[in-house]
Amino acid sequence: xxxxxxxxxxxxxxxxxxxxxxxxxxxxxxxxxxxxxxxxxxxxxxxxxxxxxxxxxxxxxxxxxxxxxxxxxxxxxxxxxxxxxxxxxxxxxxxxxxxxxxxxxxxxxxxxxxxxxxxxxxxxxxxxxxxxxxxxxxxxxxxxxxxxxxxxxxxxxxxxxxxxxxxxxxxxxxxxxxxxxxxxxxxxxxxxxxxxxxxxxx
Numbered sequence: 437x438x439x440x441x442x443x444x445x446x447x448x449x450x451x452x453x454x455x456x457x458x459x460x461x462x463x464x465x466x467x468x469x470x471x472x473x474x475x476x477x478x479x480x481x482x483x484x485x486x487x488x489x490x491x492x493x494x495x496x497x498x499x500x501x502x503x504x505x506x507x508x509x510x511x512x513x514x515x516x517x518x519x520x521x522x523x524x525x526x527x528x529x530x531x532x533x534x535x536x537x538x539x540x541x542x543x544x545x546x547x548x549x550x551x552x553x554x555x556x557x558x559x560x561x562x563x564x565x566x567x568x569x570x571x572x573x574x575x576x577x578x579x580x581x582x583x584x585x586x587x588x589x590x591x592x593x594x595x596x597x598x599x600x601x602x603x604x605x606x607x608x609x610x611x612x613x614x615x616x617x618x619x620x621x622x623x624x625x626x627x628x629x630x631x632x633x634x635x636x637x638x
Contacts, residue, residue, distance in 0.1 A: 440603030441477065442612045444470040449615050459510040459622065461500045465493050467616075468536060471543065477598045481562070481588040484581060485539055492536040499529050511626050518630055530632050537623040542569040544620065548613045550592075551606055558589040578637045 448467035454460055472490065475482040500507045507513060513529035523530040545565035549556060556564075563586060571579060596605060627633040 438602060440601045440605050440608045441474050441599040442605075442608040443601070443603060445474075445612055446608065446615070449619065452619055454509070459619070459626075461496070461507050461510045461512075462504070464510050464619075465497050465500065468493050468540065471540070474543075474599060477590075477595060479588065479590050481558075481585055481590065484585050485542070489536060489539045492532040492539070495527070495532040496529050496536070510623075514627070514630060514632065518632075523630075523632055524635065530627075531635060533623065534627055534632060534635060535637075537620050537627070538570055538573060540616065540620050542566065544613050544617050545569050547609045550596075551610045551613070554606075556592075558592040558595060559586055561592075562586045562589050573636050575637055 445467060448463065448470050451463040452460060452467055468489065472486060475486040475489070496513065499513055510533070514523060514533065517523035517525075517528050517530050522528050525531065542565050545568050546561055549561040549564055550558075553561065563583075566582060566586065570582065574582060599605060624633055
């Protein structure tokens, strides 16, 4: 593999905002898709996260494809649903964007831990990221299934070997966190401005 498993993500980040700084729907969803192969390398530990992310990308993409001009900008989905009072529905695009952003927060935090704490095991890094990001939004059920899944985390050294490719993996990981983190914050800021940043899972 040319570069590391993060190379496509780092490339994709360059195209996510318009020249006026607005988040573009298709490039953002495409960027999130480039992270799915990274999750495959975790094996069963990330099956839940991967299906969650994949489902939310599909939901947003389906709406985007229904009218690419109308939904060129990512936040148009949310604005439309707020007007039609459907934003809080469990199958809304607003909910999809919120949970997609949160799942990505978890991954950014996880890779940040792997860079910062090179002595930590994979399950330690995953557990800490979960506590800092998703846990407060999960109810008992989601929380216990998530914690069970993280017990299946792969061996750290094997994982790093698999995702390294020909790239400098720790440099790429650090770049991924420092460049993707602010894009996610941008989503949170928008969702908070329309009071949609605090929905919880059952």
